[in-house]
Amino acid sequence: MNFLEIAQYMACAVFLTIAVIHWLVWLRAHREIVHLLFAVTSAAAGANAIAEAVMYRADSIDAMSSALRWYVATSGCWAVATVCFIVSYTSIGRIGRYVAATIVAACLIAMVLNVFSPASFLYTELTGLREITLPWGERLWLAIGEDNPWRLASELAFVVIIGLVADGCYHLWQREERRRAIIFAAAVMVFMLCFGTHAFFVDTGRLDSPYLSTYGFLALVGFTSYDLAGEVMRTSELSSKLAQRESDLRTAVADERNRIAGELHDSVTQTLFSTAAIADALPEVWRRKPDEAMRGLEELKHLTRGALAEMRTLLLELHPATLLEKDLETLLRQLADSMTERTRIPIQLEIDGKMHFPEEVQIAFYRVAQESLNNISRHAHATKVWLSLVCDAPNATLTIRDDGSGFEVATDAAGMGLAIMRERVAAIAGELNVHSESKRGTTITLRWNRHSRIGGDDDN
Incomplete structure (x- = not known):
């Protein structure tokens, strides 16, 4: 062979x-x-x-x-x-x-x-x-x-x-x-x-x-x-x-649209509905009880301001690039004003120091503050909120505290969106601490050190 x-x-x-x-x-x-x-x-x-x-x-x-x-x-x-x-x-x-x-x-x-x-x-x-x-x-x-x-x-x-x-x-x-x-x-x-x-x-x-x-x-x-x-x-x-990733992105976009639609329905639409009802009733009330009509006008003013503040916040959601065009202090003030006008819960805002944040860090700080305030308005039954940002280079600390009902961190974390917060903070190599006691309020603290970020911008 x-x-x-x-x-x-x-x-x-x-x-x-x-x-x-x-x-x-x-x-x-x-x-x-x-x-x-x-x-x-x-x-x-x-x-x-x-x-x-x-x-x-x-x-x-x-x-x-x-x-x-x-x-x-x-x-x-x-x-x-x-x-x-x-x-x-x-x-x-x-x-x-x-x-x-x-x-x-x-x-x-x-x-x-x-x-x-x-x-x-x-x-x-x-x-x-x-x-x-x-x-x-x-x-x-x-x-x-x-x-x-x-x-x-x-x-x-x-x-x-x-x-x-x-x-x-x-x-x-x-x-x-x-x-x-x-x-x-x-x-x-x-x-x-x-x-x-x-x-x-x-x-x-x-x-x-x-x-x-x-x-x-x-x-x-x-x-x-x-x-x-x-x-x-x-x-x-x-x-x-x-x-x-493209599929996840499309799903995320659809979820975000649904969320914004829900926000419009639950906040702005309801507020405008109440505003229209008060405006319709005011002429008759004015003829009978002028003092009560004045209180209605005051209520009308608060409602319209709340709707305006909420619309500004939702516009930020529709145009995320705006989150990078403004400094973090302005964004936090806008969040606080929107919540106060919408819920009548007073927010004490304190800003100490200034720092130029990298883009992803600024977005993470804003989203944590936004989610925290949303949780307070929906679940906390708080009468007052404290929001502070302390910038002491190279450190930055964001604190959101309320005097509400509190919750069990171990059992209620998923419903409060804490997992998403922790993912955002982990992505910027930051530290997120949540402390809450029943009937004694909740404190959420976000700490970030510039040196923990590779390629971060220098302080201004």
Whole structure:
């Protein structure tokens, strides 16, 4: 049984299978030209493996001459495809691209000369055949002849390809793609070791062995395909995560719209409804009880101010960029005024010191204050609220305190939105403390240190 021939055809099948896989990958993402070039390279290696198997069976000079011509032609296509793949895979610099273009041009010239050479590009004349018997009894034949002077140029081209690979691995290393650089360099070393064995030992008759370059390149293709497959998987995973984030974002936007719609209905709409009812009743009340009508006018004033303050707050929700256009002190005053006008709960606001906050920190402070005040208005039954911001660089402390009914922090945290608060504070590397006692109110404290933020802005 011709084990070597079977091995050659199996290698070809592996090459073509990998080629088809990466061709299909390229069809899914046309911008990934590296997969197309790798598919062409692998297919050319498969064709070269078949040409090599045919050459081993050429037992006459005429048959060997024809087989060599096909072997050199497929080797040239293989070399051109490999160089183009290296350029795309490693993204080498301009000089490397010029070198690659020179190698490709040399290979194309060699392929043209191969068509018109009497004994292929490798030999000017075939003088005989060297028969080799493998340990298991299989026989194969290799050519003996006068070397073509241009053959040295083609072998030098392979040496230059090693330099091209080294330059590509260097660029990969510089771009922090070290895993890819190591895998590719190791695979190329294995291939060049196999290629050097047949170029310097088998061809010169020092070693009776079949060529090993096919199997060396098979190792290279296997390692590289593994790396490219990993990249495809990472890209697919990132695409899935991106799709999930887009879905979460759409859900969050819908939830936010529903929340704002609910706020409009529960606050502004109800306030305007009450305002309209009082305005309708005022003329009749004025005729009968002027004093009571004056109290109605006062109530009307509070209601309209409350609706105006609430609308300003909701406009901030609709235009989040406004949260960054104003300083935190102004935003906190607006929150306090809105709640006071809406709920009639007095809020004592204290601002001590100034600090320029990074964008994400300012938004986190505002959202914590907003959620805390909303919780107070809905659940605390408070009669007074204290809101303070103390900026003592590099520290900033926000405190919201009320004299309401309090709650059990361990059991009521989910309903009070504390989990969301803690996530916001954790995102800015801050500290959130919640202290509450039944019938003795609640205190929420947010502390942030500028030095805990990497890349934070300097204090003004």
